[in-house]
Structure formats: C-alpha cells, structure tokens
Amino acid sequence: MQQTPISLPDPASIGRSAKALFYRLPPVRNMPVFKTSGTELTLTFPKYIGGFGYDVAFPPSAAYRLYLIRILMPSEHTWQDEERAAEVQLWGRRAGVAPGQTDSIGVASFGVSEGTTASPFLHAVAKDLALHVSDLPHAFREGPLNLSSLFAADDTTMSHDQGVAFFVYNGSLTEEPCCGMVKWFIRATPVRAHAEQLMMLRRFAAQNMTSKPPAMRRPIQPIKCGIPSERVTLVSAVDATSLGKYQHTAKAKAAPPDPMARLSISEVKSATARLKQREDHLKALETEDQDDTSTAESTKTSSWIVDYEGESKPTKARNEYNEVLAELASAEDKLRTIHAQLRRYNERLRCLNQEEDTGRKPWHFEMRVPPHSPIYPVDAGCLADPYCRVDVEEWSPTPPLPARDWQHHPLRANLMQPDLPDLEYPTCVEVVDAPLPQPVHAIERPKEAVVRSDVTSGPT
Numbered sequence: 001m002q003q004t005p006i007s008l009p010d011p012a013s014i015g016r017s018a019k020a021l022f023y024r025l026p027p028v029r030n031m032p033v034f035k036t037s038g039t040e041l042t043l044t045f046p047k048y049i050g051g052f053g054y055d056v057a058f059p060p061s062a063a064y065r066l067y068l069i070r071i072l073m074p075s076e077h078t079w080q081d082e083e084r085a086a087e088v089q090l091w092g093r094r095a096g097v098a099p100g101q102t103d104s105i106g107v108a109s110f111g112v113s114e115g116t117t118a119s120p121f122l123h124a125v126a127k128d129l130a131l132h133v134s135d136l137p138h139a140f141r142e143g144p145l146n147l148s149s150l151f152a153a154d155d156t157t158m159s160h161d162q163g164v165a166f167f168v169y170n171g172s173l174t175e176e177p178c179c180g181m182v183k184w185f186i187r188a189t190p191v192r193a194h195a196e197q198l199m200m201l202r203r204f205a206a207q208n209m210t211s212k213p214p215a216m217r218r219p220i221q222p223i224k225c226g227i228p229s230e231r232v233t234l235v236s237a238v239d240a241t242s243l244g245k246y247q248h249t250a251k252a253k254a255a256p257p258d259p260m261a262r263l264s265i266s267e268v269k270s271a272t273a274r275l276k277q278r279e280d281h282l283k284a285l286e287t288e289d290q291d292d293t294s295t296a297e298s299t300k301t302s303s304w305i306v307d308y309e310g311e312s313k314p315t316k317a318r319n320e321y322n323e324v325l326a327e328l329a330s331a332e333d334k335l336r337t338i339h340a341q342l343r344r345y346n347e348r349l350r351c352l353n354q355e356e357d358t359g360r361k362p363w364h365f366e367m368r369v370p371p372h373s374p375i376y377p378v379d380a381g382c383l384a385d386p387y388c389r390v391d392v393e394e395w396s397p398t399p400p401l402p403a404r405d406w407q408h409h410p411l412r413a414n415l416m417q418p419d420l421p422d423l424e425y426p427t428c429v430e431v432v433d434a435p436l437p438q439p440v441h442a443i444e445r446p447k448e449a450v451v452r453s454d455v456t457s458g459p460t
Helices: 120-133 147-151 195-207 265-292 313-358 403-408
Strands: 016-024 033-036 040-055 063-072 086-094 105-114 165-171 182-187 191-193 233-239 364-368 376-378 382-385 388-393 427-431 454-457
Touching (some): 016 165, 040 086, 040 105, 040 182, 086 147, 120 147, 147 233, 191 195
Antiparallel strands (some): 016 040, 033 040, 086 105, 165 182, 165 233, 364 427, 376 382, 382 388, 388 454
C-alpha cells in the first residue's frame, strides 16, 4: 500500500493512461463553514456539490461527490522535491462504495505558487473570509465560488491533449490512521496566485484558529518499489459539464423500410427495451443535474422567483436594502461632520474665554501615533483602524483618555496590513503655550507622524 504524501516525478518520465479525469463542478453559492488550525483552512459544504471521476467516460457510478476543501500552507506533496506555497485539495466521496473501502475517497489536489496573475478561486475564498469576520449584518457575497477555475489551463507546457495533465496514484490519508483508501489526482502544473492572496490566507489561518494545529506534519513517503512509473500515471482533465445530456451516436443511413414488411414480436420487444433504456438514462441524467445545479441556476421561472422585469425578487430586495443602507450611512456621515464642526467651534470659544480670563494661552496635548499603529487619520475628524472608529478633536485644553483606558478597550488587530506588528497604543504629550488653532474641516497627518487630537467619544 502506497502512503501519502509523495514527491511527484517528472511528467516526461510517466506513462499516460487511456482514462481521463472528468469533472463537473457547478458554481457554489452557499456559504461554506470555515475552520482553521494555524496552517490549514477547511471549507465544509452542507451538501454534496458536483463531483469528479476517473474512467474512460463519466458515469455517475464513478463520481466522487465533493464535500470538503482543504487549503494547506505550505503544500503536503512536493513536485520533483520542490515544495509549493499552498495546496488546495478537493475531497469527494464515491457513491455506492462503503466508507473505508478502497477508492471510497478521491482527492483532486492543486499546488499553488506565487505568480503575476491572481487566482479567481482564492479571490472568491478571500471574499468569503472577509464576510466570515465581518460585523456587518448586510454583508453579501459578490459572486459564486468557481471551482472549475482550478482545472483551467493557464500553462500549456504540461497540458495533455484534452486538458491539463494530472498525476494519479492510489494513496492514503495523511493523518491517523493513514488508511490506504484514497485515490489522488494531483495537477502537474501549479496554479498561480498573487503573493498578497497567499499572505492573507496565512494571516487568517494563524489569527482565527478554531482547533489546535497538528503537532507534526507527515513527511514525504518513499514511493513503493522505488519505481514511480509503476505507481503513478498521467491523465488529462476533461470538463464533463457539457457531457451531461444524452448523446446519440450517428450511424450510416440504412435503406428505407419496406412499407409492406411486418415486424416480428422479438424485434418489437427489442426496440421497446432500447427505448425504455434510453428514457431511464435521460431521467437519471436529469435527476443528477437537478442535484448539482443550485436553485438560482434553474431554468424554471415561477412567479415567486422571477418578476415581470426578469430580475429575481431576492436580488431586487437585496439591492433596495443596500441602497437604503447607503443613504442612511451618507446621512449619518453628514450629521457626524456637522456635529464635529459644532464641537470644534464650541471648544475654540471656550479656549478664547479661558485666555481672556487667565491672560495666557491654554495648554493643549499632542497625541503621538506610533509609526506602525493600525490607527489612521480620515476625514470628518476621525482616527480609524479597519474595524474600529474613534472620534477625536484636533485641539483641546483637556487631556485625552489615559493609556490605561485604551488597554481596557483594545482595538482589533490590523488585518488589512498583516505585515505590520500588533496594536501599539497612542501616547499623549503635554505642550505649553501653543498657538490657538484655526477651524478646519479634515485632519491632515503631519510629516513627523504626529496628530494633534483629543478623544471625545472613546471606549466607555
């Protein structure tokens, strides 16, 4: 029994099989369940989605139904002893095969390397991760998760005649008990992705752990018998989406039947059996298509799905809801700006009165922002990080909140710039005899990275 993972050999030294890797993966519209363990992301779907199979055709009995996606960083397998930045694994269960039996699980694996082009699949995963950590109740997905993009040929140097080349071998699980019941399909060429996409995945997996990471990842296993060509073969990937309909094989035209000829009973029974077999085949394909296709892609146009304008009612209601939220946010920003201006004018008037009563200029405080802080100056008199917003004033005779108050209500980590360190709290420095401020409409960050400010509505 060959153990997994292995170091994949040079494709030029591997023989090619007459079979093919057929895949039929519709766009995923349901939000998956995310789990992380430090160096791994797991996406679990509520029901089976599409599938892939290994045969000379794509019968339903040979399909592995997709139920799980694993993203490992770095890769488990190696390609000619070369490790890749990540490995995306699509796990499927074979219908009609009992769990634990040989070939009961199939895994389509893809090595990911840094490149100049972005990966559409990782882009959609990043959007799902952003919604997963977002506190906004009106956050919606921008589009479906397109799994077929992983099979797309972006480099023709290692492509087979009909599609991208895949290694195939009978292997095992990579975790205990390491049973040998898995058939592995591993893409020979890498999937390209931006370095920012890979960095975002690593950052999310490290900061949002839901389970403990494994104590030790399984090392590369030697190929049994030491002969890769006897254990690993090379096949091509074929999109089976267009192969779901009944295909009739055209034959040579026969002579027209004699109108006076009579059919025997055996011929009638044979023709009836062939017709019934064809009808059963069409019904099976129709049932399979209904299972693999989501409700939004259905061609049925009932009154509660499509209105007279041709736009789905849930989508229309969602768009109207987003428009109302945008209008409310705009009105709230305007009110916040007016309120900040009134506070600044009121504070300036207090300062003028204090100068007239005491005969000297009042004191003020400078808030010194660390060079790597996740707090940024924005318009309307605010400092903000990606997930927290704190209103401040440009100038005030009263000191801001002390550092201990900030520590009781810390800001979140800076997820938008994961290369920066964790949060550093701002420090306040007292300045004497400062010139009186002039009213302005926005805060501009000075060149010395100092923002004059006072927290007027901070954590309570």
